[in-house]
Amino acid sequence: MVKMTLFNLETLHDKFPVVIALMTLLTFIPCEKSSGGKVGDAFYSVQIAAYKKLDNANAMIDSLKAQDLKLFCKSVIFKNEEWHCVLTGRYKSKQEALDAGLSLKEKGVIKDFLIREPDPPPIDPENRHTSISKKADSLNAKKNIPLPLALEETVSKDRTGPHTVDKKCGEASLYDAAMMDFKSGSYEDALSKLEQIIRRKDFKCVKKESILRHIADSYYFLGTKRDNKKYLLKAIDQYRNLIRYYPNLKKGDALITIYRLAKSYEYLNLYQEALAEFKYFYSRYPESKYIPEAMFMIGKMCYRMGKFDRAIEGIKEYIKRIPDDEHVKDAYFGIGDCYSQIRQFDDADVWYGNALKKWPALEKISKNNIFQLGSFYLQTEKYDQALKTFFVFVNLFPEEKYSKDVLYKIARSLVGADQLSRGLKMLSLVIRKYPKSKEAQESAVIMADIRAVNSKAKVPIMADIRAINSKTKVPIYISGYDNIITKDPDNKKKEKIPFMKGYALLKEGIYKQSFDIYHSLLSQSFYERYGEASKKCLILSASYLVNGYYSKEDYIAVCNLYFKSYKYGLFKYGNFDTLLKIGNSLKKTGLLTCAVEDFRKMIDLFKEHEKRDELLLNIAKIEYDRGHYDGAEKELKTLLKKQSRMDKKILINAKKLLGDIYYRRGLFEKAACFYSEVLGSGEGVEDIADVYRDYADSLREMGLYPSAFINYKRAVKTCKGKHHKCSIPVIADSYEGLGDYFYNEGRYQPAISMYKQSLDHVHEGAQKRPWAIFNIGRGYMNLGNGSMAEKSFSSLKGEGEDEFWSNLVDYCIYDKSWIEKHG
Numbered sequence: 094m095v096k097m098t099l100f101n102l103e104t105l106h107d108k109f110p111v112v113i114a115l116m117t118l119l120t121f122i123p124c125e126k127s128s129g130g131k132v133g134d135a136f137y138s139v140q141i142a143a144y145k146k147l148d149n150a151n152a153m154i155d156s157l158k159a160q161d162l163k164l165f166c167k168s169v170i171f172k173n174e175e176w177h178c179v180l181t182g183r184y185k186s187k188q189e190a191l192d193a194g195l196s197l198k199e200k201g202v203i204k205d206f207l208i209r210e211p212d213p214p215p216i217d218p219e220n221r222h223t224s225i226s227k228k229a230d231s232l233n234a235k236k237n238i239p240l241p242l243a244l245e246e247t248v249s250k251d252r253t254g255p256h257t258v259d260k261k262c263g264e265a266s267l268y269d270a271a272m273m274d275f276k277s278g279s280y281e282d283a284l285s286k287l288e289q290i291i292r293r294k295d296f297k298c299v300k301k302e303s304i305l306r307h308i309a310d311s312y313y314f315l316g317t318k319r320d321n322k323k324y325l326l327k328a329i330d331q332y333r334n335l336i337r338y339y340p341n342l343k344k345g346d347a348l349i350t351i352y353r354l355a356k357s358y359e360y361l362n363l364y365q366e367a368l369a370e371f372k373y374f375y376s377r378y379p380e381s382k383y384i385p386e387a388m389f390m391i392g393k394m395c396y397r398m399g400k401f402d403r404a405i406e407g408i409k410e411y412i413k414r415i416p417d418d419e420h421v422k423d424a425y426f427g428i429g430d431c432y433s434q435i436r437q438f439d440d441a442d443v444w445y446g447n448a449l450k451k452w453p454a455l456e457k458i459s460k461n462n463i464f465q466l467g468s469f470y471l472q473t474e475k476y477d478q479a480l481k482t483f484f485v486f487v488n489l490f491p492e493e494k495y496s497k498d499v500l501y502k503i504a505r506s507l508v509g510a511d512q513l514s515r516g517l518k519m520l521s522l523v524i525r526k527y528p529k530s531k532e533a534q535e536s537a538v539i540m541a542d543i544r545a546v547n548s549k550a551k552v553p554i555m556a557d558i559r560a561i562n563s564k565t566k567v568p569i570y571i572s573g574y575d576n577i578i579t580k581d582p583d584n585k586k587k588e589k590i591p592f593m594k595g596y597a598l599l600k601e602g603i604y605k606q607s608f609d610i611y612h613s614l615l616s617q618s619f620y621e622r623y624g625e626a627s628k629k630c631l632i633l634s635a636s637y638l639v640n641g642y643y644s645k646e647d648y649i650a651v652c653n654l655y656f657k658s659y660k661y662g663l664f665k666y667g668n669f670d671t672l673l674k675i676g677n678s679l680k681k682t683g684l685l686t687c688a689v690e691d692f693r694k695m696i697d698l699f700k701e702h703e704k705r706d707e708l709l710l711n712i713a714k715i716e717y718d719r720g721h722y723d724g725a726e727k728e729l730k731t732l733l734k735k736q737s738r739m740d741k742k743i744l745i746n747a748k749k750l751l752g753d754i755y756y757r758r759g760l761f762e763k764a765a766c767f768y769s770e771v772l773g774s775g776e777g778v779e780d781i782a783d784v785y786r787d788y789a790d791s792l793r794e795m796g797l798y799p800s801a802f803i804n805y806k807r808a809v810k811t812c813k814g815k816h817h818k819c820s821i822p823v824i825a826d827s828y829e830g831l832g833d834y835f836y837n838e839g840r841y842q843p844a845i846s847m848y849k850q851s852l853d854h855v856h857e858g859a860q861k862r863p864w865a866i867f868n869i870g871r872g873y874m875n876l877g878n879g880s881m882a883e884k885s886f887s888s889l890k891g892e893g894e895d896e897f898w899s900n901l902v903d904y905c906i907y908d909k910s911w912i913e914k915h916g
């Protein structure tokens with residue numbers, strides 16, 4: 094007799110499919126012949142699957158070889174049928190087996206499992222399993238326990254099965270093969286097969302949603318395992334599409350989709366977008382096992398964006414709520430680093446001190462934390478501790494031995510510790526290896542200062558600091574500033590002279606070099622005396638550069654300037670037009686969260702500006718594009734409260750957008766009202782053909798076909814005019830709308846004509862308009878022209894998922910013949 098426990102755990106993510114049947118009295122025999130077992134040899138095992146076919150069980154075992162699970166197979170008889178169970182482990186106690194199963198579950202290897210305790214009875218040589226199976230069936234009937242499902246058929250319903258079989262699909266479908274590749278880590282092969290299914294539109298075996306999710310996951314794993322940005326960008330697109338087209342995903346699938354979307358943004362260093370997704374994940378799935386990581390990542394993303402106060406707040410909350418989580422060590426050191434970055438060194442010292450009390454061994458601390466700890470000691474002039482920390486860093490990570498940052502900070506620590514000879518050699522090495530870097534420039538200044546103060550110090554031969562300059566030609570008097578920096582012993586000039594050089598470049602119109610100098614100066618922790626003046630000059634240089642880049646439609650360059658300058662007074666010293674161009678550039682490059690943040694800050698800064706309404710409209714458009722209709726509606730209603738004194742163009746666009754929102758929600762009457770107001774605004778309506786089309790669509794949905802007909806005609810007439818350029822969808826939609834009107838009126842010939850004109854405006858290779866083709870066929874059928882109807886219908890055969898159009902055509906033909914026969 095076999096004791097069995099079933100664990101039906103909440104599925105947190107689809108790492109591996111296992112279908113477990115409810116069974117209670119099963120007899121185990123080895124897949125190979127066995128003479129039974131002794132009572133003392135009994136052990137507990139974790140069952141992860143069962144198959145009717147031995148080949149399928151073996152295929153699953155082969156697919157999991159890389160997991161080193163030591164799988165084996167046992168056969169069982171149930172209702173006179175033989176099943177082949179895949180098991181792992183030989184544990185002395187049930188608790189030990191349970192712990193092992195839970196561990197596999199948490200690692201994502203399996204979804205559910207059974208605990209089995211084999212106690213094999215003697216095998217009847219005359220009737221191998223009959224008596225045992227009957228006994229099992231009898232007990233099941235008494236206990237009213239459900240009989241086991243056919244596992245091979247059921248597994249195919251799960252999206253990640255290693256070997257799924259569906260009666261409709263044959264023994265081994267293309268999807269099965271893709272899933273085998275996916276589980277074995279062959280993501281490129283899996284992608285190729287899954288995309289082939291999409292191209293074929295072969296969705297008999299599995300839902301399209303599952304295939305798209307696996308495509309997204311394949312790109313994600315390829316990107317993360319290979320550090321490939323191209324794959325991660327594709328993963329982001331796929332996850333975004335999943336969220337957009339399948340808003341009602343199952344909780345487990347939605348959870349993993351948003352989590353991996355956030356992680357993809359993090360890997361790509363798109364911190365603002367990652368922060369937004371982690372925050373959404375945290376608010377939507379507070380009970381998820383990923384919540385600790387999400388809380389930590391919210392703080393970490395704030396840190397990466399330079400928002401250190403918010404990072405401190407978030408990470409402290411994380412430590413308070415989950416003090417024993419795996420990221421707590423990084424959290425302690427991270428808070429210390431945050432305080433160091435904002436120069437609150439006493440607080441930083443407390444947090445670093447507490448962290449080192451808990452984790453005193455530096456070799457067990459992460460690479461970044463050791464480096465930042467050394468940097469903190471350097472900033473606070475604890476040079477001996479800085480040197481000790483940096484030398485531990487180099488020993489643990491020898492590949493960083495000659496990195497620019499490490500060499501420079503070790504050099505400064507040596508100089509601070511009064512080890513001048515070694516410090517000068519290290520500074521010279523920085524200049525020699527990285528001659529055009531900011532660190533080389535600063536190293537040259539430090540060397541010149543040492544030579545001026547200490548005449549006995551032997552300064553190595555070093556490159557002329559002017560070699561650090563860009564190749565851009567500058568006036569001779571500007572280059573002279575570099576000689577002053579290297580030769581003049583006056584310490585006060587180390588801050589003043591670079592500032593004056595940047596200002597001279599700004600006056601000469603050499604904005605890029607001016608910006609780079611001020612950005613370099615402001616990035617230095619010791620640069621304070623000319624800080625505010627430098628910020629003003631930096632933002633002024635940035636404004637000229639933004640104008641130039643924006644006029645050339647180089648929106649990425651504009652965004653790069655934003656990320657470099659936003660923490661140096663961009664919103665304090667930037668003008669409205671510059672900030673508006675930055676916001677528009679962020680929007681055009683898809684950085685929507687950053688764009689909204691830019692526009693909201695502008696609204697707070699420019700409360701009475703004449704273009705303030707344009708900012709609100711921009712925010713509403715972004716919210717609409719992201720599918721946040723409630724947020725978009727709220728912004729637009731705020732905007733329309735003062736429509737009496739609003740710019741006419743903005744008012745028209747706001748009402749048009751509200752119409753679009755209500756149409757999306759299915760509130761066609763409200764949508765029609767706003768479209769009507771837009772059309773009644775007189776001249777100056779942009780894309781008026783689009784508005785006619787949208788208005789007509791709303792009227793048609795309300796059943797007002799004659800009114801819809803009029804506005805479809807207006808849309809077509811507008812598009813035929815010389816002064817209007819219409820998009821192809823507007824023209825095609827309008828002709829199709831006219832066709833629908835004629836068809837509903839029973840005027841099939843003009844309806845067919847309109848549908849054909851709709852199809853004529855579809856570019857080759859663009860998506861077909863199946864409803865137009867279908868209605869052409871119906872029109873011919875109603876006209877009694879069977880050959881033309883069949884010609885139209887045949888082009889639809891095989892279109893779409895689940896042969897929808899073929900079934901619809903068959904139904905239409907049957908319905909027509911039935912009506913003709915019976916009336």
